Amino acid sequence: MTHAATARSLGPSGPVAVDGSAIAREQLTIIEHHVGRRAVVAVAGEVDMQTAPDLRTAIETASSRALEIWVDLTDTTFMDSSGLHALAAARAHLTDAGRRLVLICPQGRVLRVLTLTGLDQLFEIHATRGAANTA
DSSP: OOEEEEOEEEETTEEEESSSSOEEOSSEEEEEEEETTEEEEEEEEEESTTTHHHHHHHHHHHHTTOSEEEEEEEEEEEEOHHHHHHHHHHHHHHHHTTOEEEEEOOSSHHHHHHHHTTGGGTSEEESSHHHHHHO
């Protein structure tokens, strides 16, 4: 089993490469891990109009290196419609490419937004990585 993590930061004036594919802003950090043919994109902080493009880019980057993408929203504290749109667009792109997108999203604000908008019916959602792994 292969396990790797890569990182990239966004500074005040834009992207600053650190090691490949994690993104950090004051309110958002995205880290990509690989386990075999799966990429796990862990998102911590706020996904809003300013940071949603970073999320979409991170998912697209991960999809170029993995057949299955898990977006772990466990540490995501806020998501607005821009973030929802980024997830929906990524899902459409991955579905067209024959790839699987799974959301890891426990009870909380983000799951509530997904449920209120009906997007919980569109995505495969699990409360934990362990639950997703046994699905």
